[in-house]
Amino acid sequence: MKTTVVIGGNFAGMTAALEIKRKGKKDHRVMVIDKSPLFLFIPSLIWVPFGRREIRDISFRKDSILRKKGVEFIQAEALKVDPQLQTVMTTKGDFTYDHLVIATGPKVKYDVAPGVGEYAHYIGTPNGAMKTRKALEEFKKNPGPVVIGATQNAGCMGAAYEFLFNIEKWLREQKIRKKVDLYWVTPETFLGHFGIDGMTGGETMLKTFMKIFHIHYRTEVGIKEVSKDSVTLTSGETINSSFTMLMPPFIGVDFVQNSPELEPTQTGYLPVGEDYRHPKFSNIWAAGIAVDVKLPFKPGKVPFSGPKTGYPSDETGKIVAENIIRVTQGKTKLKKKAWGKIPGICVMDAGKKEVIIISDHLFKPRNFAIMIPNVLYDFSKVLFEKYFLWKTRNGYSQLP
Ligand SMILES: Cc1cc2nc3c(=O)[nH]c(=O)nc-3n(C[C@H](O)[C@H](O)[C@H](O)COP(=O)(O)OP(=O)(O)OC[C@H]3O[C@@H](n4cnc5c(N)ncnc54)[C@H](O)[C@@H]3O)c2cc1C
Structure with missing residues (x-):
């Protein structure tokens, strides 16, 4: 044995x-x-x-x-x-x-830049997600500018994009969207790079989303410092921020x-x-x-x-x-099987809408790669969640 x-x-x-x-x-x-x-x-x-x-x-x-x-x-x-x-x-x-x-x-490397651990929220742990919920309740009472993004060296950009579009939807539901200047900051060289060198049509799709939802964005920037009410970028720009959520490396x-x-x-x-x-x-x-x-x-x-x-x-x-x-x-x-040759199968939730990402290889070169937007509902992510929880609860590890 x-x-x-x-x-x-x-x-x-x-x-x-x-x-x-x-x-x-x-x-x-x-x-x-x-x-x-x-x-x-x-x-x-x-x-x-x-x-x-x-x-x-x-x-x-x-x-x-x-x-x-x-x-x-x-x-x-x-x-x-x-x-x-x-x-x-x-x-x-x-x-x-x-x-x-x-x-x-x-x-999680919270010490990537001064203030990230202290003043920026992080949603990748149960504790962090619950703290973020509490902070948003407070924010609602006195709304101001919001900065969402990923720091230098981050790799999990998708989750930060998901949070961005979910918070945009939440701001509308709370009827405070007009009081909030919403910013996206990312080290990516272009929108929708996702650390996989993008996919055909991805950048255009995200630029369209940013335009439709009035989100300001900065690409190829890192975080120099985060304070209680601002985010300073490596480009030298300082953005006022009443609520900040960042994905560290x-x-x-x-x-x-x-x-x-x-x-x-x-x-x-x-x-x-x-x-x-x-x-x-x-x-x-x-x-x-x-x-x-x-x-x-x-x-x-x-x-x-x-x-x-x-x-x-x-x-x-x-x-x-x-x-x-x-x-x-x-x-x-x-x-x-090299990591990059494993198929890319992912759903980017965008707050009751979504983008389904499918490719034969996660990394280039790929034979096919497709991003399918679904602006009506985010049922693929919900389905993925229900399926994965069912599969794991039953110990069906052989299933995809
Ligand atoms: C906010 C967020 C959203 C995401 N969304 C998506 C998505 O939509 N789609 C997608 O495909 N991926 C998503 N991901 C990525 C996905 O969660 C990871 O790919 C996956 O969790 C990695 O699995 P893992 O088993 O390697 O690590 P984990 O799931 O992190 O598991 C690691 C385990 O190791 C344990 N552990 C760590 N150190 C020790 C130790 N010293 N001793 C004992 N135990 C230890 C931990 O308790 C944990 O149970 C997301 C990630 C984040 C943070």
């Missing part, structure tokens, strides 16, 4: 663990170690500040689901790994493994950074091959955001990064599971 320890059990880790157990059955002992006992459908956090979702609607206990499928669950924080001893140190003791899967997601978590033998990149991600296997330690694998992904485009004046979205996170979890099974069966031919 082989033991696989999976660190982090949300998108990538939960898929990897369930798939190893489903395929390996009695030959595999699988253990998930996660700080949180909850599965969280992160993409719906953008709706929490507006009261369209509560945290309980988009999260549930994952330990019982994993156990039902024969996967052990330990609620603990992994601190570091000793690859020679094949041991992970955690807040609940040490665990040895035959294979280790690292699926720890991101750490993601970096690797402390667990990875505290394990120097894994030779993490400067940003704390794991250098793995197209089989998601560590080049130095053949029994260590990475999946999801923890994977180092090379920039698929030439950076502009202001650096920014590529997106690590849910579909490739899930997909890399599946590839890692398949490869661990193959290795333990003595096979040498492993499944390989």
